[in-house]
């Protein structure tokens with residue numbers, strides 16, 4: 001009878017624990033929905049009032065997390081007979097993160113600093129009167145200038161101006177931000193914020209795993225870097241280039257030199273062969289913003305994934321509002337009710353933006369796929385999986401096959417030159433990004449570990465930028481500057497190693513899907529469009545959310561449990577072989593340190609005045625004669 005009583009007690013406990021999980025799920029859905037709605041209101045209307053409401057909400061959310069973790073820990077769930085998935089729910093519900101601290105002042109401080117830093121970034125404007133451009137915001141003005149200007153002085157003014165108007169104004173707040181986050185996370189048993197962020201990858205070897213992947217991929221990047229440097233020297237003259245082998249950061253078509261697609265016209269391997277100019281084609285076909293989203297949606301539904309709910313079209317912010325400050329940096333939002341998912345994007349009709357549309361909608365497809373999971377499991381397998389899902393469609397949708405299928409390319413080129421042209425375009429997006437994706441959190445992890453301190457924030461940042469990316473600042477940088485702050489994810493406090501992980505795993509998944517559908521061609525020409533088998537396989541992984549360790553989800557997708565650089569290397573091998581040919585006379589690589597002879601700001605101003613006056617003098621001579 002004693003055993004009976006024990007069994008009965010245990011059973012009651014089991015029933016109680018299962019009822020607890022049900023009850024948590026209902027309350028968490030409501031709490032998350034409320035918190036996300038309040039954050040949405042700030043991000044789509046930056047005001048002090050909305051910031052205050054978000055801070056209030058952060059306090060409520062921290063309290064919610066603490067209260068429910070305490071309830072969960074009343075049960076002896078670890079030693080119970082619950083199954084693995086039920087125990088995993090308890091494990092995640094009791095992970096307190098930043099909420100463990102009892103000091104509401106710290107929660108408020110962290111919340112206000114994050115909102116203020118994001119606000120500084122999102123309202124930054126650069127006045128370029130000397131170039132007759134007025135005052136430009138990042139989107140679309142400065143972004144378009146970095147993409148399309150071929151005037152080094154103009155590019156320098158935008159590059160330096162953006163850093164002056166954003167990062168430079170964040171340094172003190174960011175130092176406070178790091179300190180309060182590190183103090184808070186200690187209460188959850190982590191040495192620093194970086195250790196907490198890395199814990200989401202559930203692998204003690206994670207940091208060395210990504211380092212190994214970076215080293216495996218470095219040879220590809222070095223070849224691309226050497227080719228691009230050579231071509232840019234032809235375009236801009238060697239005087240701008242330091243003798244250390246670095247490429248000046250402002251010449252690569254992007255404010256952060258993280259994607260080089262916008263200068264493809266300077267790099268075209270075979271100008272007489274076919275290249276796909278998506279921006280021009282979209283304009284020719286009269287694309288507007290809504291159509292960009294409809295085309296992206298149609299890709300997902302064509303492989304059997306979800307269409308956008310009606311509320312998406314009514315509640316998203318797809319264009320920049322004229323009359324208020326918003327956070328333009330594009331993002332995907334899950335309101336945790338299984339239906340309300342939104343994109344916030346200041347969308348314009350360009351190829352870059354079309355990619356971002358697919359990226360953000362890829363996140364929404366993931367939200368909708370794992371909505372079948374309990375709320376605590378409505379996350380990516382790991383953050384890199386979420387980014388990998390956001391990007392995987394881009395490997396199909398940009399192929400000449402797909403561009404032709406949707407009417408953005410008249411015919412499918414099959415000659416070798418056009419193929420190299422296409423691979424170059426993909427490399428400028430996917431290989432160029434790798435060191436950038438890797439280094440952001442190398443810097444941040446070192447800041448959290450206090451190896452990088454405020455008096456060498458910028459020096460260490462540029463050590464990494466020169467060392468890993470082989471780019472150099474076009475104008476001298478000092479500790480008056482704070483260049484990390486000029487990249488959204490630093491003020492926005494979004495970890496970044498997820499994008500490096502994504503750029504590896506998306507090629508593993510692409511290969512797995514193309515194998516699954518029996519595709520026999522070269523990997524870089526595979527398009528899963530309209531293939532329901534591919535979509536079904538993808539959905540199997542997406543629907544897991546974070547209910548399983550990501551290694552199990554990887555097994556579902558690829559048959560292997562780990563990240564691997566082989567698929568991305570296989571994808572780009574035809575191009576790398578071609579680049580090695582092209583680079584025969586080149587010195588591959590760059591020195592680990594930044595160049596020492598970087599021009600000072602006034603030197604570059606003189607250069608600018610000089611070049612303008614030279615043009616003016618010529619004009620006068622021509623006019624006179």
Ligand SMILES: C[C@H](N[C@H](C(=O)O)[C@@H]1CCCN1C(=O)[C@@H](N)CC(=O)O)C(=O)N1CCC[C@H]1C(=O)O
Nearest residue numbers: 329330331332333356359360363386387492494499
């Ligand atoms: C443009 C894109 N915006 C992010 C993204 O979509 O990842 C936004 C801002 C930070 C997180 N985020 C989200 O939307 C999350 N809610 C997604 C999720 O649910 O995990 C972005 O920042 N990108 C795209 C490629 C490289 C990187 C960059 O531009 O440097």
Ligand SMILES: [Zn+2]
Nearest residue numbers: 359363387390
């Ligand atoms: Zn993303």
